[in-house]
Amino acid sequence: MGVILGGYFIFYQPDSSQFSPIDRYIKTAQRVGLPLSQRKKALSQATSYIQGLPSSSERQKKLSELAYLAYRLRDSTNFYNNNRLALKEAQVQEDVFAIADAHWNFGAFALQKGDFDKAYFHYAKARQGFAKVKHRYYEAKMNYNLAFIKARLKEYEASEALLYKALPVFLKKKRNKQIYLCYTQLGLIYEELEGFAVAEKYHRKALNYLPEEQQFLQQATYNNLGLLALKRGGYPSAIAYYNKALENTAIEHDSPALYARLLDNRAYAKFRCFGTPGLQKEFKQALSIRDSLQNKEGIVINRIHLAEFYWAAQDTLKAIKQAQQAYQLAHSIQLKRDELKALELLATIDPANAALYINKWYKVQHQHEQQLREQRNKVAKIQYETQKFKKQSIRLKNQQTYLFISLGVLLLLIGMLFFFFKQRTKLKRLAIQRAQQKQLEEEREEERYRIAEDLHDGVLSKLFGLRMNWAMLPLKGATSEIQQHKKYLITLKSMEKEIRDISHNLKSEHPSANFPFMKNLNKLISEKAELGGFTYELQIENSVQEKKIAQEISTSLYSVLEETLYNIIKHAQASEVRLRLRRSSRSLNLMIADNGCGFRVKSNEQGIGLMNIKRRVQKLEGKVHFRSQPGKGTCVFIRLIMGKD
């Protein structure tokens, strides 16, 4: 047994050693200290190795891991190869979760590349998969991602709706980071919609859900709040927020990009509040950090700020130069919003070329809008198709449900029909039996009547005629012999009376009177048991002696028993019936118990059967008692008072 079991394990458990080289490559690729090229090389090696392995769920997991790693290292080739294989593998394994996971990777990668419609498509797919396997948390995460995309496409209402789908799940699961992200996103949406008070509320709410491990999210939110204050013209409060954020000195080293942003923004706020003096240094410091980080988006904003600063300091040449540099950089990285801002600025500070800039501004604006519209359309199309698919699947599912329900109903109906017919056959047989019995009784009665008539009209008349003739014979003999002769005649006469009485009794007797009660009792029960399909136990105690039971009582008892057994067959569905006949000093007791479905004794609707039993017993001045409950069988007690033996 042990050997077989061992073999079984060896056969089915994929050799984990197959994957050990991959684990090694993954470790190398994950090492942060190593140069990027070396990490990417390890990733490529793992990718080419795993492609040679046979399909298994373990392989699927590794592929997914590699894809994620490639995504982190921004290695598109390896990402696509691995993730495509992971998806394929998941589809082969019919692993809905893994399929959703692969789509998630695709979505994240597409989003990283700013490919919104593709990202939207994959996130939607992922969401569908997670919903199917009821993974609420991941489903909510996908909703957040979709909301993020919608916000980027300036579809703020749709974005907000999605966020409100995701938020309750995160709140329930107490996922602080996700909650923080949701509130922050909501804040940004309201900022765009110029609902500044609401936006501020959301940003403040976000502050309540700061995750422990990411220290600088607080500073990022202060930055957001600062920007909000700037937009509302609340420069001192903006400066206060930035100062608060910059209190954490670790930023300068650990998150220089954020540090530079905060510096730049604070300088800008100060500049708007107090004017130009002494701020050039702060702007420049931020710019130099951003330059070293190659943070192009940051550089663009920084240069726009500087341009505004120089313009205010009335150094138009420098201002134009900064603005032009900002414009060119924004243009090269397709940062339309800042490109427009830079052009707007240039149009004001360089009035000589204002017409040119405005012209460009319109062009960019138009392009921007068109691009946005196209992306929106694509997303809408994806959304529509997903919904259509969803509806169809719901419809299919409904159809399936209806099918199951109707099948169930049909089965039930068939069952009921079967039961009904079975019951009907049973009742029919019962009726036939009754009719047969009745006919038999009638025939018996007829026969008895015939015998009575024969006795009366034939035998009796002849006997009478004979006697009369005999009496009138002129007999001669001794007196004693004549006396004897007369005596015989008298005997003959009394015989006539006897015959007549017999004949009369035969005619007037109750049909079922004078029949052996006990014997028939046994026969009756065994017949009914066979018909009703129940087993029975008949117990007649020795104290019961048939001869001592009055004819009237035994016939009534027989009828009552017949009625009761009829009820058991017709209504009770019992499998066992127990009968006991017992004689006490003053009474005769009959108990009939079954294990059938029972009935409500107190119910007002009592059938004719029960009434008949009661009536018969009451006629004999006896008592009948029913004990029953639905589902708990029925017990009938009959007690007939009898005279002393």
Added chain:
Amino acid sequence: MEKIYRVLLVDDHPLITAAYQKAFQLIQEKYPPTGFKVIEAHTLARAHHELAQYNSHQPPDIVFVDLKLSPSPDVDLLSGEDFALAIKEKFPDTKIVIATMFNNNFRIHSIFQSVNPDGFLVKNDLTENELQFCISDMLEGVPYYSKTVRRALRKYVSNDMRLDFIDRKILYQLSLGSKTKDLSSLLPLSRNGIERRKKQLKEIFGVAHKGDRALLQKARNLGYI
């Protein structure tokens, strides 16, 4: 002066008519001037035929009729009772003697109500002497009833309960073992009507709320059946 009485004996058993005839012979021997011209009939058809031979100048003087005779529908006679009624109609002065095996009170009462015979014999009561008494009473124009009949009459007369024909018929049918539900086909009453009458009967007999059996017992004791 010799008087010849015309006698008709109707009974389906020749033995019985022979016995009757013997009794008439004995009377003739005892009272010499009396003579009998006796005719026997063993079926209703035959009796009908014999009856037709008589006329108002020569009517039958005494007729013995058994109640239980096989019916003869072609002459519209179903029983001895019918025949007795036919004689009564045709020859009102004829002495009719009913001789029957029946001894139940109900039948006796109903015969009195329909035929009102001059003689009524329950065969079981009869001995040769009784028969001769009966015949001589008939000759003298005195009614003669055998002891069962006399007893029934006494019970009936002494009892002040007045039951009508239908009441008695119900009792009679019940005593035969008929079921209540079958009675409505025998009587001009609905089933409910019969039940009502039965209830009344039980009250009259003082056996209210008891079964039919008690009722019949009581009715039998009181001579109604």
